[in-house]
Amino acid sequence: MRFKASIQNISTFTKLTASLNSLGPLAWVKLSDDQVCFTIIPEQGTQVWAVLSIDTIFETYTVQSAANNVINLEVPLTSLNRALKSATNATSAQIRLTKKDNMPLLALTIVTASSSNSYSAFPTTSSGIDGGFGATPSEEFGANNRETIITQEIPVRVLAPDTVAGLHEPQCREPDVHIILPPLLQLKSVSDRFTKLALVGAKSGPGTVTSRTRLEMAANMHGCLKMAMKTDSMNISSVWTDLSNPELDPSQVAGGEIGISEHPSTRMKELGTADGRSEEGWATVRIDARDWGKVMSVGRLGGRVIACFCDEHALILYVYLPSDNGEDESVLTYYVSSYSA
């Protein structure tokens, strides 16, 4: 079993681990010849299935194992994220799977050459009074190419193929509405504010905290997205209009052109209006606002996000990471399930 790669895009990798870590502490990482998969299946809340092309984060990548060159690992994301953060200013970073005292670990080797030493730029000078204590003022420090090697060892667990065989990506019916989301930071700050309002005096009112922070998300096929929250004392909502509903690609839909004409979203196009005032044509899901806040953490990666609404059932987010060649796109899929009304 061998895995070794140099990290080409430290910043993306760091942001990815930070986003995933907000949903769960452990990730199932599947390394294979052509892609890297990160999967978070928390006990409660949103699942993430991320499929990344190798060159999104790695280069000079080798993976070998007896099981078709696939390696499955369980990785603590907090440690991985912390380790990657120390590579922020690295000139190079390598990651490999190794063993120490019979314990498997991911070893991250980071080379930094920090020549930007602010203290050497302004050498401390003596205050003009000598003697007494014996220490001399710090000398001008050799600022040229100080090379430091940092090794971070992240404990991991190697998962047998049988262990992961039972893990499957959730299946979902064809969505009623698909829409490109507005900037996530906007969505996040609005939903965070709603949640804060809903939590006011949470104990004095009836119902549990979770029922109070239920966020209602809805979208139609005319570019509208609605976010609402209702409690006993308030009813608050925001509507976005002029968003875009991407066209379906016949080659990607079962049944081709016929499939599209029978697709739920085609029927939804008949209903509703572009100003978002109509009562019709909305596909609605009810989700936990706190969980939504964790999902929004993915915004830091800056990808394009398409939300697929299955009315009263589930919300699926596809986060497409920007890639250089435009071919092997990397996608993070978030499965957010809907509460019943």
Added chain:
Amino acid sequence: MVVLNFSLTPETAARVHDVLVCLGKFSDTVAFEARKERLTLTALNSSKSAYASFTLDATRCFESYEFNTSQSGSDGRFTFRMYSKALLSVFKGRLYDPLGRDGAIDRCEVSIQDRPDETHCRFIVKMICNQGVVKTYKLTYESVEVMHALFDANAAKNRWRINSGVLREYIEYFGTKTEMLDIFAGEDGRAVFKSYTEKITNGKEILKHPLVTAVAVNTSDFAEFDVQPGLHIIISVKDFKAIVTHADTLKSDLRANYSVPTRPLKFWYGNEHGILGEFTLMTSGDYQGGATPTPIPQQMPSRAASRAHSASVDNRSFRSDRSEMPPPSEPASRLSARRRATAARRQASPKPVESNPDSLFVNDEEEDAQWEPVDYNEEEETLGWDASTENANTVFPTFRDSGTLSRTETEDENVEAVAPTQRVSQVQGLW
């Protein structure tokens, strides 16, 4: 009767704040030892495995310094101790602010009230602020004998010196929950700082094991490096972080002197501003049984017999007749015996490295923070309005920028009120 009066410039008062923060990481109490020519602040941790001391030079640190003692047998010293938290609430951060904003002072005057005709012993601090405001704090102190650690510099042949800013970079790579730091002098011209935890875990727990971080540095990056190759020496990473963080505030070189594992190690730095920081730490070195053997002859400390002693107040006549401030030390056997207990204690209180609150630069992580899920339980100061009807005094609706109002956000608050929707930090351009 004791006379101790001194006054500090705002810069020095701010440095005293930094010193107190550093000492607070070792112990709850700070011990003072006043002498004619210097004032020493020390802290010894509860397991007596780490000793920190800061010496403030009487002529260089203070605007004025006056010390007199008439007590017999006190050999010209006056010692007492105080809670570091109490002192920190007086010596707050931002005492020194060239723009003279909130919290800035013009001068700080300290005196000791220790007279037979007064009932209480008091440590009196006067903060002279702008516009002639004077804040006076009277703190209680406990008059006790101070314990110092001895260190035998002659036996400590291994030494290095490095810019503290460089070390400061290194400690930021360390994992948050690690306990130990192994300082290793390699034979290939590199020194390795390795932070790790000695805990053995199994099964699922393995994944909770903290990061092991090794930082390999060219010895040429040190201003001075003279250590026996192959020597491992292990100290507490928490102590190291506290020391480096403070040394960096003085922007001075950190120096280390040590002999062999299980013998004390000494860090020291400073003196550019009349403040000398000295730390004596217990060490161990049996980690992984590596290249720990020790050809250095185990010289008995020249003052092996002279254990620094502690005497209670009632026992003043028993005060030491040392004329010099003693070099610190603890018998090594005792130190190693306490290792376990220390390790356990340290585990309980990992302290994250604080970033400089005065920094003008936006923290790298700050930008990232907006993506973090909101913790709705946190109580941040928020802009709100008073919506309570009970308050008869409020005839007119008023806006209040109130920290107390944010209490309504907590779940156990019974008063029904509309929570503010915006944080003060987000408001721009109104004032």
